Amino acid sequence: MPLDTLIRRSSLPCPDVDAAQAAEWLTTHYGLAGALKALGSHQDCNFRLDAGDGRRFVLKICHGDYATTELEAQHAALRHLSGVPSVRVPAVMPALNGDDLLTIEHNGKPVHLRLLEFIDGHSLAHVAHLDRHTVTGLAQLCAHVDVALAGFEHPGLERVLQWDPRHAFALIEHLLPVITDADKRACIAEAAEQAQAYLLPLEASLPTQAIHMDITEYNVVWSRDDHRRWQLQGLIDFGDLVRTWRIAELSVTCAALLHHADGDPFFILSAVQAYHRINPLQSEELLALWPLIVARSAVLVLGSEQQASIEPDNAYIQANLASEWNIFDVATSVPIALMEAAILNAVGEPEAADQESAFSALLPSLSGQAFTLVDLGVLSEHFVAGNWELGGVDERLLAEAAQRHGLAASRYGEYRLSRTLPDFAKEPDTFALHTELHIPLGTPVHAPFEGRLRLTADGALLLVSAEWSLRLWGVQCDSGSDAAEFDAGAVIGRSSGALIVQLCSEPDVSPPLFTAPSKSAAWRALCPSPKGLLGFDCDAPALADAAALLARRDASFARSQKYYYQAPPQIERGWRNHLIDMHGRSYLDMLNNVAVLGHGHPRMAQVAAQQWSLLNTNSRFHYASVAEFSERLLKLAPAGMDRVFLVNSGTEANDLAIRLAWAYSGGRDVLSVLEAYHGWSVATDAISTSIADNPQALSTRPEWVHPVVAPNTYRGEFRGADSTPFYLRSVEAHLHALAEKGRQLAGFICEPVYGNAGGISLPPGYLQQVYAKVRAHGGVCIADEVQVGYGRLGHYFWGFEEQGVVPDIITMAKGMGNGHPLGAVITRRDIAEALEAEGYFFSSSGGSPVSCRIGMAVLDVMEEEKLWENARVVGDYFKDRLLALIDKHPLAGAAHGSGFYLGLELVRDRQTLEPATEETTYLCDRLRELGIFMQPTGDYLNVLKIKPPMVTTRRSVDFFVDSVSRVLSELEG
Structure with a gap:
């Protein structure tokens, strides 16, 4: 190998060409003029030309030391790849004389000029986190290029290139003195020595071909689609095109990915899998991959340090130095043998197991x-x-x-x-x-x-x-x-x-x-x-395959009963405000308004077990707990409410409330609110209008349901605190239409705080005036407190207290049983007894001894552990932290709610309030990767509905908000 050529080239500075000189050459040789912008490069000088009418080009200027045959090989490769559907590359633009390549004198030295098509888009070099979709896309591009170039031949491929891994160790040895820090120098030398030891036995078996040799985030152009995902636009910069080991291509790409790996070298495994599926690698190549990555990282550091010493004012090189040291640190943070095993395992080709070793007994x-x-x-x-x-x-x-x-x-x-x-x-x-x-x-x-x-x-x-x-x-x-x-x-x-x-x-x-x-x-x-x-089997039993278990669920459990996430972790344990998967990872639970006391509360287990050991039956039997629990609930209700129904769920509670309204009023027509959810039974589904829960909600309402305009003060038809009169018009219009038809109004049902839209407060005085109008027409007023009530709001025990009203019927469930199926309806005696004309009411498990004891235990723990106070104090802190996100992130449009019922609404534009639906989906998926469970809500699925257990701490709040901020920064970057 001509080492002197390699060393000379590795020390070349960029050609000293300014924009004025570049503009002159463009006019003289290409007949082009326009705005020029310098582009960064390691050893070339590049300018982007905006020639108007959407025409943009890149003028590439490189040293005359590079043989023209090498540059001609690049042009031939570009033409070769131009017919590959999966790879877009820039076209080569000829000069006025018809040549693709010009060699001219500059400052007494030859330089080569070329003009290429400019592919619009972005580099991802600045993006801190690359999602799996982007990583696999980069690796797939890498594989497609290698497949396309497998048969490509050109004399210019036989070149001496400092980035060719076949020369890496000679180059490392030569460049090591550029590192003045003795410890860093020794670290690089040791890493190179280890990589070479692993690589040497494999070299003879590694297949060779033409490769791009620089498919990195700098040379792949991307743009965001409507779903905020990065999509490939094209591949540029064929300056490192060479014939060498095929696996070197993937090693370059994977080394670049380490800069985005957040310190985790296993981050590259999805790239290896994606490449291998398209262009299968030999076992020797898989084993060589990580040693090549280590060698590449050392060459990157040494090359940049060398170039920085030659050109201390080259901002491009200086900016890359920290990135390349980071790549080296990640590449050398784990043993090479470990990464070889990980790579083989990732593609389903585990290392051959050693023969069972004959050990002597330890004990x-x-x-x-x-x-x-x-x-x-x-x-x-x-x-x-x-x-x-x-x-x-x-x-x-x-x-x-x-x-x-x-x-x-x-x-x-x-x-x-x-x-x-x-x-x-x-x-x-x-x-x-x-x-x-x-x-x-x-x-x-x-x-x-x-x-x-x-x-x-x-x-x-x-x-x-x-x-x-x-x-x-x-x-x-x-x-x-x-x-x-x-x-x-x-x-x-x-x-x-x-x-x-x-x-x-x-x-x-x-x-x-x-x-x-x-x-x-x-x-x-x-x-x-x-x-x-x-001498004995000390192994833990293997865990069941979570994917196989999910397939069993899909095969037997009706699939309309959805689960969170496409590939959900298997959750089998919980503690306080965290859920724990079978691998022992804790996830912050920001979804579970059912578990108000938190998961795994020992009082729940103790109370349930004790009562189960005595009796569990239905409420038609006479036992103390049903009376005791009913009395406890009435003490929480407003004066005048004196009757309780105990049921199993919020759906059952709201369904019963509708029946009560029908029985008491003698009518059937019910006013509900748009964008609301009240349950899944026939009646509660009828009054539910959330298209997020049911896409056909607005077109399938029965004739007795009359949805009124949602009083959404943030994105509704009318906005702000003074919007009440405008929203009342919708209520009045429906009431007037019913009266004209001689139809008796049964009632009005509404969440006192707009839960399904993310905890938005209703406009001031809204319920006072609506309740008055409904009662004037003989209807009853139902407060659906299933999600927002029972202390969750912090400053109010019931949501209707914020509006200063008293409903006729209160429905509740969710947190009443801390996960045990328990719901209730509280109302007045006259309304309750109106149902008797239709026969008696009975819920098989509603009001059972176990349910009642659990319900009372929940109230006891809430009081003893001051959870209502925690919802107020920590909830206020939570709200303040969410509000601070609005000042920091353009995507954060508004923070709704109070206590532990909060919403963060994401928008693309704060004037038009265009919902950031895709960004919200990405955010929730990314939060799961970071150890947080969160899901979107609202008709546009652009609101984080934040309703954690009421034991949530400030530490958890900080972790959640900091993580949201981190992901929003990724989205906005």
């Missing part, structure tokens, strides 16, 4: 004795009432098991509940890559294989052979010297307490004791179960 004196395996997983019965949050709980449970049974052990490969991290954006490290044993003090510990023993900095004994390493914590070494040699079976020490055992097939790798679920398969390939040297 031969305990051979044949039974160990009690202690369940420390997500569903463990040992964990109750959040005790897993106590420090050292796993060790305590193991110690207690050992006291009872003699020998105890944790399970390898278990997702530990104690490792969960509430209000945390990243996956917690829950997967155990070790086993902990509780054995008698002084138990001899033997070497399971021949190796050298030494003590590590973290207090472990490390036994290393050519094939294995074994880490042991809790062993007192018998040898007085470090680095002692031991034969298999020799005693290396004695147990000094709990013994932690971790096996690794890569002797030079220092694995963690726990890893994140998404990394568990890769780490497991390196750190297998130690059961072979323990």
Whole structure:
């Protein structure tokens, strides 16, 4: 390899050409004129020309050191790819003399001129987070280009290029002195040495072809579609076109992706999968990929540092330096062997398992004795009432098991509940890559294989052979010297307490004791179960396949009963305002207005179990709790309300309220409000008008339902606090029409705070005037408090209190039972008894002893734990933080509601209030990735309906709002 040529080229500065000179050349050689803008480049000089009438071009100026045949190869490749439907590339524009390439003298040196079509769009270099759609799109482009170039031939492909990985290690060695910091220099040298060691045995097997060699976020042009997703527009800059290893193409793309990986090298795996599906890679290429990425990251850093030393004023290079150091840091943050295992696993080609190694027994004196395996997983019965949050709980449970049974052990490969991290954006490290044993003090510990023993900095004994390493914590070494040699079976020490055992097939790798679920398969390939040297099966049972379980649900559970998210995590546990999946990840619950006390509350379990052990039947039997609970509810209601119906749900409560209105008024016609949801029964669906819940809602209302204009003060027909008179017109018009037809009004139903639209307060005085008009026509007024009532608003226990009214009927459910099916209707005696003319009312489970006891326990806990006060105090803080988002983010249009019933409305334009529906969908999906459950509401699905358990803390509020702000920044970037 001509190393001197490579070194000379790596040190070339950009051609010194200003805009005036570029404009002159464009006029002279291309007959073009217009506005010029300098574009960044590593070693070329580029200008964008706006020639008017939508015509835009790029003038590329490069050193004469580059042979014309290399540039001609680029032009040939562009023409070759122009016929590929999946790849758009710029056209080459000829000069006035018909040539595609001009070579002229500038400052006594030759430079090459070319003019290319400009592809409009954006680079994603500035975008901090790239979603999976964008990552896979980039990788798919990479694969399509490689497939298209597989048969492309040109003499200019045989060139010496500093970015060609075949020359990477020679270039790294030459450029290392440019790094003045000795520690950084040593780090780069070590990384390069390791990468070269992994790569050398594979090089001869790597296929070669023509590749673009620079398919990165800088050279791929994108634009946002109507769904706010980035869509590919084209591929530019063929300056690094070369024949080299095919896998180098993907390595370049993946290295660039590390800048957007938020420190996680596994981020590239979806790109590898996407590429491999289109252009399948050989096993040797898959194994070479990560060493090439490491080498690429080192070359990037050294190349930019070298160029920055030559051109300290080159802003493009200076801006890239931090990015390239970040790429290097991420690329070297994990062992190469780990990433090789991860890449193979990602494409369904796991590394060939080592033959079962014949280990000697680690604890031969305990051979044949039974160990009690202690369940420390997500569903463990040992964990109750959040005790897993106590420090050292796993060790305590193991110690207690050992006291009872003699020998105890944790399970390898278990997702530990104690490792969960509430209000945390990243996956917690829950997967155990070790086993902990509780054995008698002084138990001899033997070497399971021949190796050298030494003590590590973290207090472990490390036994290393050519094939294995074994880490042991809790062993007192018998040898007085470090680095002692031991034969298999020799005693290396004695147990000094709990013994932690971790096996690794890569002797030079220092694995963690726990890893994140998404990394568990890769780490497991390196750190297998130690059961072979323990003599018993210490493995945790494999979790059921969540996707298969979802398929079973779809096959048996009617699919109109939807679930959140396309690929939802399997949730089997909850605690306070968090839900926990089977891998031990905690998700902040911002959806569950049912669990007012939070999930897993011990009082609920205790009260339900106690009452179930005594009696659970229906309310036609005589027992104390139904009377006691009814009395408690009436104490919460306004004066004059003296009758309670107990039911199972909000739907049942609203359905009953309609029947009561019919029976009391003698009429059938009901006024409801547009954009509202009241339930799923025939009657409650009839009065529900939310097109988000039912797209046919407005066209399928029965003739007895009369929707009035939604009094939405933010985006309604009339806006602001003084809009009440205008919204009353709709009510009056319906009342007048009914009166003219001689039809008796049954009633009016409305949420006192507009819950389905995101907690919007009704305009002042609205309900006072509507209630008066409805009653004047003989109808009853129903307050649907199912979502917004029962203390959730913080400043009001009932939503109707904000409007200063008293309804005739109150309906409620949701939080009454903290998840237990429980609802109620509260009204006056005269209305309640009007139903008797139609026969008696009965709900099979409504008002059961268990339901009543749970209902009273909820009220007790709300009072004891001051949850209503928490809704007011923390809710006010929450609202203030949401309001602050409006000043920071253009997409944040308004913050609605109060307490723990809040809404954040997203708009694209604050004047037209164009709903940001697609952005809201993206936001909710992205929040889930960050560990937060949130869903949109409203007719345009552009409002975050925020209704968390009433135990929500300021810490959770900050985590939520900071995460929303983070994602809004991504959307607005």
